[in-house]
Amino acid sequence: MNITGTYNEQELVSALAKRDNQAFNYLYDHYAGALYSIVLQVIRDKDLANDILQEVFINIWRKIESYDPSRGRLFTWMLNIARNAAIDSIRSKSYQNSRKNQAFPENVHIIGSQVTQTDVDSIGLKKNLEKLKPEHRVLIELAYFKGYTHEEIADIEDIPLGTVKTRIRNALLQLREHLTIK
C-alpha cells in the first residue's frame, strides 16, 4: 500500500497480481458492498449470496491476470464475475432441483413477478426496472438477472431473435436515462 493508503486502479491491479494481502484487503473493503448488492439482486437467499460473494472474491484473487484494462474498468470486470457467479448458482442443478415442482417457463415468470416485492429490489438497476414497459422489463429480467441468452429468451417469449436484441438495447438505454436523471 502506498503512503496515503489508497490506490488508483492501475496500482491496485499490479499489487493484486503480486498477491498483496493489503491490496486485496483494500479491494474487499472498497467493493464488497457494491458486489454484494448485485449478487443479492440475482439471489434472494442471503446465506447463498454470502457464499457466492466469497467465491467471487476468491475468483478475483485467482484470476486477476485475466483482467484486461483495454476491455474496461476493474469494477466492470468484477461486476460481471459477480453477476455470472450468482446466475451460475441459480441455474445450477442443485438450485433447480430445489424448485423442481415448477416447470421451466413458468418458473421464470413467477420469479420475475416476485422480484418487485423484495427489499433488494429497491436498489440499483432493479429499482429502475419498474419504470420500463412490461415487455422491456421482462427481457432485462431474463437476460441480466437470470442470465438467459438471447436465443433462449426468443424461445421463452416466442418473439424473433432480432426483436430480443433490439428491445434489450432499448431497455438498457432507457435504464441508463433513469440512472442519469437520478
Add this chain to the structure above:
Amino acid sequence: MNLQEYISSGIVESYVLGLANTEDSAEFERMCAAHSEVRIARDSFEKQLEKQAMDHALEPPASVKSKLFAEIEVEKDHAPRPKTLKQAVPAIRPVWIRYVAAASIVLLAISTALNYYFFSQYRKYILKYDELVSSQTQLVNDNRNLQTRLQDYEQAMNLIRDPAMAVVKMTGVAASPSSLATVYWDSRSKDVYLLVNNLPTPAADKQYQLWAMVDGKPVDAGIFEMKDGLSLVKMKNIPQAQAFAITLEKRGGSSLPTLDAMYVIGKVTG
C-alpha cells in the same frame, strides 16, 4: 450507421453489462480500438454504473470477509504463484491478428499455387534432362566409333606411307576387268596388308581369298571380308613370292585356288 448512431444504439450498455453476444462484443472491441469516441462512451457508462453500484452498496456480514481471508491464506501457502501482470495494452490486438490471419491465408494460397507450378516445371525438366542424357550417350558412342575408325585409317595411312613397303598392284583379269586390289608387303617383316580398291560384292556364302604365288605354286595368304578390305587388312606373313592373286572361294576358304574364279592378279616388281 455512423459512429454516433453506433454509440447510442445500446451496444455500449449491452457490452458493459455482459449482455452482448460474442459477435457484437468482438465488433465493439474493434470499434473501441479504432475510435476514441467509443472508448470514451464506454468509460462514461462504466463510471456511471460503478457510481450507482457504490451508492447502493449493501454491507455483507463480517463472517464473509474472515472466511475469505482464511481461504486466501491457505491458497497462498499451497500455491505460491509469483506472477507478473501483463502490461496494459490497447485492444488493437484483435484487429492486427485478423490482418495477420488474412495475410497468412493469402500467403498459403500463393505458396500452394507456386508449389504446384514449380512441381510441374520440375517434372517437365526431369523429362528434358532424361532426353539430354540419352542424346549425350548417343553422341559419346558415335564419337567413340568415329575415333576407332579414324585410328584405323591413321594406321593404314602410316603403313602406306612407309618407304619399306613394297606395293603390288593387282589388276582385273579378262572376266573382271574393272577389279582392282593392292598388296602392301613389308620388306623387313614380310607382313602382308591388303587394300581392296574395287571388287564385286560376293554372295553371302562366298569369301575372297588372297594367294601368294611362290615358285609357280599358290600359297594361302588368308581370307578376308570385303568391308575390312576397304580399309587396310592384315593378311598372313609371306616370306617370299613372285605374284599375288585373289580368287572367290566358298566361305572359310580353300586349300587350293579355284582358278576360273580369279578376279585380280599382280606381279611383284623389283
